[in-house]
Amino acid sequence: MKNIKLTIEYDGTNYFGWQKQNNALGIQEVIEKAIGKITNEEVELIGSSRTDTGVHASGFVANFKTNSNIPSDRFKDAINSKLPSDIVILRSEEVKEEFHARYNSLGKTYVYTILNRREAKAIGRNYMYHFKQQLNLEDMSRACEYFIGTHDFESFKNKGSSVKTSVRTITELNVSKNGDIIEVKVTADGFLYNMVRIIVGTLLEVGTGKIKPEAIMDILQSKDRTKAGKSAPALGLCLKQVYYN
Amino acid sequence: MKNIKLTIEYDGTNYFGWQKQNNALGIQEVIEKAIGKITNEEVELIGSSRTDTGVHASGFVANFKTNSNIPSDRFKDAINSKLPSDIVILRSEEVKEEFHARYNSLGKTYVYTILNRREAKAIGRNYMYHFKQQLNLEDMSRACEYFIGTHDFESFKNKGSSVKTSVRTITELNVSKNGDIIEVKVTADGFLYNMVRIIVGTLLEVGTGKIKPEAIMDILQSKDRTKAGKSAPALGLCLKQVYYN
Numbered sequence: 001m002k003n004i005k006l007t008i009e010y011d012g013t014n015y016f017g018w019q020k021q022n023n024a025l026g027i028q029e030v031i032e033k034a035i036g037k038i039t040n041e042e043v044e045l046i047g048s049s050r051t052d053t054g055v056h057a058s059g060f061v062a063n064f065k066t067n068s069n070i071p072s073d074r075f076k077d078a079i080n081s082k083l084p085s086d087i088v089i090l091r092s093e094e095v096k097e098e099f100h101a102r103y104n105s106l107g108k109t110y111v112y113t114i115l116n117r118r119e120a121k122a123i124g125r126n127y128m129y130h131f132k133q134q135l136n137l138e139d140m141s142r143a144c145e146y147f148i149g150t151h152d153f154e155s156f157k158n159k160g161s162s163v164k165t166s167v168r169t170i171t172e173l174n175v176s177k178n179g180d181i182i183e184v185k186v187t188a189d190g191f192l193y194n195m196v197r198i199i200v201g202t203l204l205e206v207g208t209g210k211i212k213p214e215a216i217m218d219i220l221q222s223k224d225r226t227k228a229g230k231s232a233p234a235l236g237l238c239l240k241q242v243y244y245n
Numbered sequence: 246m247k248n249i250k251l252t253i254e255y256d257g258t259n260y261f262g263w264q265k266q267n268n269a270l271g272i273q274e275v276i277e278k279a280i281g282k283i284t285n286e287e288v289e290l291i292g293s294s295r296t297d298t299g300v301h302a303s304g305f306v307a308n309f310k311t312n313s314n315i316p317s318d319r320f321k322d323a324i325n326s327k328l329p330s331d332i333v334i335l336r337s338e339e340v341k342e343e344f345h346a347r348y349n350s351l352g353k354t355y356v357y358t359i360l361n362r363r364e365a366k367a368i369g370r371n372y373m374y375h376f377k378q379q380l381n382l383e384d385m386s387r388a389c390e391y392f393i394g395t396h397d398f399e400s401f402k403n404k405g406s407s408v409k410t411s412v413r414t415i416t417e418l419n420v421s422k423n424g425d426i427i428e429v430k431v432t433a434d435g436f437l438y439n440m441v442r443i444i445v446g447t448l449l450e451v452g453t454g455k456i457k458p459e460a461i462m463d464i465l466q467s468k469d470r471t472k473a474g475k476s477a478p479a480l481g482l483c484l485k486q487v488y489y490n
Contacts, residue, residue: 011367056368080365088367120325122256122333123301123483127368238368 001065003099004075006031006045007091008060013126013235014086018051018060027051027087031062034082038075039068048101048242049108050161052194054234056127059090059109061242063101101242107171109187109241112200112232117180128181129236135207137177140184143206144173146216147186147199154223156199157192158231166192166223175203185240194231202229246310248344249320251276251290252336253305258371258480259331263296263305272296272332276307279327283320284313293346293487294353295406297439299479301372304335306487308346344489352416352488354432357445357481362425373426374481380452382422385429388451389418391461392431392444399468401444402437403476411437411468420448430485439476447474 008031016024020032032045043064051057070078075092083089113128115121120130150169157166172187184200202219205211211219211229219227253276261269265277277290288309296302315323320337328334358373360366365375395414402411417432429445447464450456456464456474464472 009367011370058368076364085365085370086367088365090364119321119335120330120333122254122331123303123372124369125256125330 001067001097002072003063003065003095003097004072005061005063005091005093005095005099005101006075006079006089008062009058009088009090010056010060011086011126012051012054012056015053017053017055018047018049028062030083030087031079031089032064034079035064035066035075037082038070038078039066041066041068046101048105049191049239051237051239052197052234055237055239056235057239059241060239061101061105061244063095063099099244104244105190105242106245107187107189107243108191108239109172109185109243110191110196111238111240112184112186112196112236113238114182114184114200114204114236115180116177116182121180126235127238129233131204133208135182135204136209137175137182137207139209139213140175140203140207142213143203143211143216144175146213146220147173151220152223153192153195153220155219155225155228156195156202157225158194158198161193163192168192168195173199196237197231197234198225198228200232200236204232205229246312246342247317248308248310248340248342249317250306250308250338250340250344250346251320251324251334253307254303254333254335255301255305256331256371257296257299257301260298262298262300263292263294273307275328275332276324276334277309279324280309280311280320282327283315283323284311286311286313291346293350294436294484296482296484297442297479300482300484301480302484304486305484306346306350306489308340308344346487349489350435350487351490352432352434353436353484354417354430354486354488355436355441356483356485357429357431357441357477358483359427359429359445359449359481360425361422361427366425371480372483374478376449378453380427380449381454382420382427382452384454384458385420385448385452387458388448388456388461389420391458391465392418396465397468398437398440398465400464400470400473401440401447402470403439403443406438408437413437413440418444441482442476442479443470443473445477445481449477450474 048061072094293306317339399411
């Protein structure tokens with residue numbers, strides 16, 4: 001039996017997130033069915049994480065086990081031929097039997113995209129959050145520094161998934177601006193439920209002056225979800241990369 | 246009576262081009278109806294050009310006359326409040342009574358976006374043409390030089406609109422590459438029907454070696470549509486800017 005690792009890009013606009021569920025179409029299910037069509041097997045696709053409704057990915061990772069004799073690198077084209085255009089397999093490769101896309105993940109990078117101007121945008125509107133009020137990038141950058149390192153991120157977690165600990169290590173968090181587009185890039189060893197979107201929502205409140213950059217330290221220490229900002233909308237979020245050994 | 250000039254961005258994916266027509270929804274009609282809702286007038290919106298089904302614009306220009314006393318710069322927000330999210334008014338301003346978006350246009354810039362790699366892309370797939378075969382950028386750049394200047398572009402025109410002359414002046418035509426994305430940028434005093442898409446289609450055949458860069462000269466001189474390449478698909482095309490005095 002072969003263990004196949006897939007690197008996947010998807011536009012999450014029309015899906016109810018990654019996870020298979022009743023009465024709502026998840027990306028996992030669409031790809032599992034596509035694999036089923038080419039292997040005649042019922043496979044279980046293990047995803048590196050559960051992305052929410054509307055969240056995108058350009059480097060999602062998943063794996064599945066198969067008895068098919070399709071060469072590992074050919075799975076890519078074969079599966080793509082059965083997928084809708086908003087899901088694309090970028091790479092397929094054979095990995096060790098014990099590889100597990102979720103358990104073996106050492107970390108992930110997400111990018112959150114904000115359109116910061118008065119007027120909306122038509123082109124690419126599903127890939128960015130339109131935020132009209134002008135943002136102070138310098139304050140947002142200063143706030144980022146307080147997040148970096150190992151902290152208990154209890155204040156930056158929504159209820160909805162059970163985890164043993166809310167301690168995580170953020171190795172990278174920065175904001176950059178290109179014209180009207182602001183990108184928030186974050187890398188950590190793992191993320192709690194809605195953690196990136198709550199960090200971004202909090203940075204937006206820093207950018208408008210509601211929260212002072214130094215206050216991030218207090219918010220972290222409070223371990224109180226109500227002290228942090230709202231979750232920023234899903235559409236701006238994109239999973240860029242998942243790291244493995 | 247005021248003459249209002251609008252600068253418009255739209256995602257052309259779900260429309261049958263700019264032009265109003267029977268039994269198919271054009272962008273012009275959608276905006277005219279939105280203006281009607283806020284002015285209670287039946288206005289005629291004059292567009293700078295007719296874009297085809299699926300073509301996008303980030304700087305389309307149109308004008309209309311109105312007796313409404315809404316301040317000129319407020320039309321933007323007022324109209325946007327009545328538009329779907331794939332059409333956005335970026336700017337509204339009062340112009341001279343005689344301003345005509347089509348007749349007064351001195352030139353336009355279009356950008357055509359090509360994804361040049363084996364795998365498709367999910368994110369942004371409606372804004373780029375996926376071309377799998379590797380393109381020789383150097384040859385394409387050399388071919389561009391032959392287009393620049395004043396020529397009879399009869400070979401680069403599809404039937405479908407009546408024009409007095411097929412002589413046009415291209416002031417800028419270049420190709421640039423960023424990762425897997427190739428952009429063709431072209432500026433001219435005017436464009437014939439499908440002219441940009443046929444130029445791009447021809448450049449693609451240069452990029453794959455089917456047409457030699459030097460052959461562009463012969464194709465222009467032949468005044469024979471069949472000598473040029475196919476029209477590249479609409480989805481890669483975006484009208485960036487329209488120039489006026």
